[in-house]
Structure formats: structure tokens, C-alpha cells
Amino acid sequence: MRGSHLSRTRTLTAVLALATTGAVALSGCGQNQQKAAPAAPPKKPDAFERRADQIVHDWPKVSPVHGRQQALLPLVEAARPKSAGAREITVTVGHSACDVRFGARSHESKDLVVITGWGKRKSAKGMCTEQLATDKVTVHLKSALDGRKVVDAATGKQLLKG
Template sequence: MQRSPSPRGLMGMEDKTRSRGPRALVLAALAPLVLTLAACGEVRAPGVGGPETAVGATTATDSMTGISPGPGRQPATTLPAASAPQAFADRAKVVADAFRATGSPDAPAGLVLLSPWADVAFETDAQKVAWLAGKVDFGPGVPDDQVGVSQMTLPDGSERPVDLLGPRESVTRALQGAGGDCSGVAADDCRLTLKRATPTTTQVTTNEGEATVPAWSFTVDGMSRPIVVVATAPGPLDRPVPRPLAGLPPAPAGFSSADSLDAVSGSTITVRIGHGACDRDLTGHAVEFDDVVVVGATHTPPDPGTMCTMEYLLTPSTVQLAEPLGDRVVLDVVSGKTLLLGVPPM
């Protein structure tokens, strides 16, 4: 139901959860996963749904950095946040209007995977960069893809038969969205070799609780722990994939995207901002509407002629809303994509 625009006043930290239909039900189910994402306070998932209200903000207190920067440069662990400048507020209104015109994608039906497809315990920065860049090779001990059938144990303890993906296809799915170069890492070190694949099971988080699913355990050259990748074929267990809003005009220069929603506590939300290594004056912002909250950051581009590594960094920023998020949708100011609590950046 579309609500008439209305300004928002500053309120306390108490939670005001509103119900706006089936989309809110699925997104509210994300809450169990993210209870661990905040040290204290109540963590809730965003839901769905005016003039906008640009809000003030605080500096993040936790550190959730993305790809490590190059040698000799210390990563920023948090970004400051502040009230949105007029240009950001104007862009936020464009995004909110486009969202209302298009509507959010249909909520996934059935069991929804909230964990990543792969459980990876990186031991070095080079391993992390290689995985995020998709620099993965298969050794002779990893067979070609093969079909099969197994069982998954649902959160209520019941079992369901599931088709399986082969080891290579499972890894390919887990690496969807990976890309980029190996800046800051020697080319010879920016490569993971999967030597062997062994059938196993793994526990994952879903919108209904913990489930046990078939998986592949990969022995990796140079890593003491295996990489475990979910092997269930599409259908009984899927992950929501936030997508950019179709037809949204490009964002002006000087805007940085919010790539994930990492935590919600009352009126405080933490997002991870994607930015370049030499972007200056990075500051997180949020603009509130009755049905959505648009988040992102602004920055000053590097000075002309500045030598800068080709890196894409993810750094958290915590913004303070005028009132609790409740069931409002959180949108990225650059792409317009819906940010779902607990779903990591693509």
C-alpha cells in the first residue's frame, strides 16, 4: 500500500514495526541470522512499504573491511557519516520514485538460503583476494560435474530429497559476481588451486532456521582448512539476489554505493560502502521516506594525475535514522538495489 508523503520527526530508539504485506514477512524472517551481527541492541530485518528526511549519523564502531588494500597503506576500518547534502537527497528521491514505480522483486518462495554458498577460512590476504577475484583452478582430483540425488535436513528435522550439483558447477555458482584484478598481491600468489573434492554436509542458515545440506569439501593447495561449498541444485534452496532497478538513470559523479546491509539496531543501521582506494572525504548518508530508506556515500574524486591502485574496497559506515527502520526497504543510492539484511555484497 502506498502511503502519502509525510515528514519524519526525530524519535527515540524504541522499535516500531509495521506490517505491509507478504514482502515484509520474508524479510522479517532474516532477523535470526543477523542477531549475531550487533554487539548489543535489537537487530531486525528491513521490510517494505513521501518528502524525504535527510538524517544525521554516527561513526561505525565495528570493523568489517572488504578486500585488503595494497602494501604500505593502512585500510580504513570505518567511514564517518553525516546528514545528506542536497545532491544526495535529490538522487535519493529519484531512487525512491523508481522503486515505487517498478515495485520490489517478488519474494523468494519456500526455503531461502541466508548463508553464503561457500564457507572459506582465509589464512592470508592473497587467498582472500584470489577468491574474491575468482582466480580459482581445478586440479585433477576435482572431477567434472556430475548429477546425483541426496537428502537435506530441514530446520524442523524432516528430510527432503535434493538434486546435486557437481563440484565444479558448485564452485562456479559460489563465485558468481567475483571479478577484478589482484592489486597489491603478486600474480603468482593470486591463485587458489582446488586439489580434491569430497562429498560432505554442511549447516547453513535459512529463513526458517538451521538446515543441513549436501556439500563438497575441497582440499586447497596452501590452506590448512578445506573450502566447503553447498551442492544443492537450484529449487529447494535458493538465495535472494538483489538486483539494480531497471531504468534508473546513472548516479552523478562523487557518489559511492552501499553494497550490503550488515546490521540494524533500532534507529541505527550499518552498511558497507564500496569505494576506490584513492577516493577522498568518504562520508556515509541516509535519506528517509515513509516506505524506504536510501543509503550510500559521497566522496571527492582523486586529484588529476594521482597514481592509484585499481582496488574496490568495502568499508562500513553506521548511520542514525530519525526513527527505527521498522519494515522499510533499504535501497542503494547508486544502483537502486534492495539491500537485504544478512545477504553479503555481490
């Protein structure tokens, strides 16, 4: 009995050692085996996610971003929601007239909702007048606004207090 316990301990130790390397052959009662691939690496934060994290960390001492980035377009305004329990905000995004697609996205924390506009341009071929266009976009929130401040990611300015 003691030898059987020692054998199970060694087998469990070997399985745990293989699991930490990321490749394990799993087997059940039958003869079939399955290979389990290691988990995908975490997604690298993009420019907006890094900027939103910075704003949340440094709030209220936030400087505007330098230059104009397609992933961090400034907002013209944010419309006040009808109630503090609202789970969406309508913002006006300032984007290029040459953008074929545009929108807004948000990052939520306990005290802030950081929002940015974004644009996707036509191909580099052809002319663009580079004039500013503005359009209203509705941003859906994960949780109610409930008194949180709404901040423009590009400028770092508070647009409204929920």
C-alpha cells in the first residue's frame, strides 16, 4: 500500500510538472489522448487602453495627448443622459471627412468613464480635403453612469459628471 501511494504521488508530481510547461497529454479511462495547448498570451493593450489607464491613474492631473491619432480622436461634446442609471452616453466625435468608418469606445473605472473617438481612413490613394466632420455616436456602458465623470481621452478634459 505504501508503494502504491508513492507511485501516485510521483505520477501526480509529473503531471503537475508537465502542466506548468504548458503542454499536457490528457487521458481518461479509454485509450484516446488529447493534447491541451497552452493558453493564448494576453492581448497587448492598444493606444486607447494605455491612455485610459493613464487617465484613471493620474486623474485629475491629466495632460492632452500630443498630435492627432486615429485611435484617440477628440470629442466635441457629450450629451447629458436622461438619468444617473443610464447605461449609454451619446458623444459627438470629431473625425476626418475622409474616414470611411468612425465611432467611439469607452473604458470604465469606479469613478470615471474615459471615452475616445476613432476613425478609419480610406486607402492612402486619392486626395483628402482633411476637413473636420462631426457625428453623434452612442456608447454603451457595462454599468450605469451613476455619478461617474465622463472624460475625453484625447484632451483629458471632463465632459460631464454623471
